[in-house]
Amino acid sequence: MGETLRVVLVDDHSIFRSGLRADLDPSVEIVGEAADVAGAVSVIAELQPDVVLLDVHLPGAADAGIPDASGGEAVLRRSSLLAPRTRFLALSVSDAAEDVVRVIRAGARGYITKGSSGEEVSRAVHAVAGGDAVFSPRLAGFVLDAFGAxxxxxxxxxxxxxxxxxxxxxxxxxxxxxxxxxxxxxxxxxxxxxxxxxxxxxxxxxxxxxxxxxxxxxxxxxxx
Incomplete structure (x- = not known):
C-alpha cells in the first residue's frame, strides 16, 4: 500500500486493539496506543503520528474538561494544535448519524465502522494520510446531509x-x-x-x- 505510516490506535478495549493490530497491513505501523482521553492526548502529542485511529466513545471526556463531548471529540479538540499535521480516522461500532457528524465537525477526516476488515481499515488509513476523506458507504449520506448547506x-x-x-x-x-x-x-x-x-x-x-x-x-x- 505504499509508504509505511506511523499510527496511534486509541480504543478502550485491549482485545480490539490487539485484534486490529494483527489484521492491519504491514505498511500501517502502530507506534502507540491509548485507552482514554488523557492517554490519547499525551501519546499523540509525544509521537506526532501520521494518523490516529480513534474510537468515538472513550472514557475521560469529563476529566479533560469537556463533559458535553464524546471521548473521541475531546481527543480531537485537545490534539488539533498539539499535533497539527496528524490526521484522524474515527473507528466505531456506532453508525448513528449524530456520532458521525459530531466527530467530523470536530476534525476527523473519516469515519468507518468496526465491522470493516483489516484491509479496509489499512486502505482508509492511507487515504486519510493522503488528504482524502473516507467513510463507510452507508455513512456517506449522513455527511452529505449534514454539510449540504x-x-x-x-x-x-x-x-x-x-x-x-x-x-x-x-x-x-x-x-x-x-x-x-x-x-x-x-x-x-x-x-x-x-x-x-x-x-x-x-x-x-x-x-x-x-x-x-x-x-x-x-x-x-x-x-x-
Whole structure:
C-alpha cells in the first residue's frame, strides 16, 4: 500500500486493539496506543503520528474538561494544535448519524465502522494520510446531509467572526477546542487575566453565555 505510516490506535478495549493490530497491513505501523482521553492526548502529542485511529466513545471526556463531548471529540479538540499535521480516522461500532457528524465537525477526516476488515481499515488509513476523506458507504449520506448547506453556513460564520478582533478569534478557537485558560495563555504568550478578558468579550459579542455554548457555536460553523 505504499509508504509505511506511523499510527496511534486509541480504543478502550485491549482485545480490539490487539485484534486490529494483527489484521492491519504491514505498511500501517502502530507506534502507540491509548485507552482514554488523557492517554490519547499525551501519546499523540509525544509521537506526532501520521494518523490516529480513534474510537468515538472513550472514557475521560469529563476529566479533560469537556463533559458535553464524546471521548473521541475531546481527543480531537485537545490534539488539533498539539499535533497539527496528524490526521484522524474515527473507528466505531456506532453508525448513528449524530456520532458521525459530531466527530467530523470536530476534525476527523473519516469515519468507518468496526465491522470493516483489516484491509479496509489499512486502505482508509492511507487515504486519510493522503488528504482524502473516507467513510463507510452507508455513512456517506449522513455527511452529505449534514454539510449540504456549508456555503450558507460559511458566509454566516464569516459575518459573525467580523465582530471579533484577530486575537479574540485566536482565543475563541482554543477555548472552543477545550483548552483551559492557563493553556491558552501559554499557547499565545499572554496572561491568564488577558485570556479571561478576551473570553468575556467573545461571549458578549457572540451573545453566548458559557464556553460550552461557544464550543457548540464554533462546531456548528466548522471553526474548530
Amino acid at each position: 456549508v456555503a450558507g453556513e460559511t458566509a454566516t460564520a464569516s459575518d459573525e467572526l467580523d465582530r471579533l478582533s484577530a486575537r479574540e478569534q485566536e482565543v475563541m478557537r482554543l477555548i472552543a477546542r477545550g483548552y483551559a485558560y492557563k493553556e491558552v495563555a501559554a499557547e499565545l504568550f499572554i496572561s491568564t487575566k488577558t485570556v479571561e478578558t478576551h473570553v468575556s468579550a467573545v461571549l458578549r459579542k457572540l451573545q453566548l453565555s458559557s464556553r460550552y455554548e461557544l464550543t457548540a457555536w464554533a462546531s456548528e460553523r466548522r471553526l474548530l
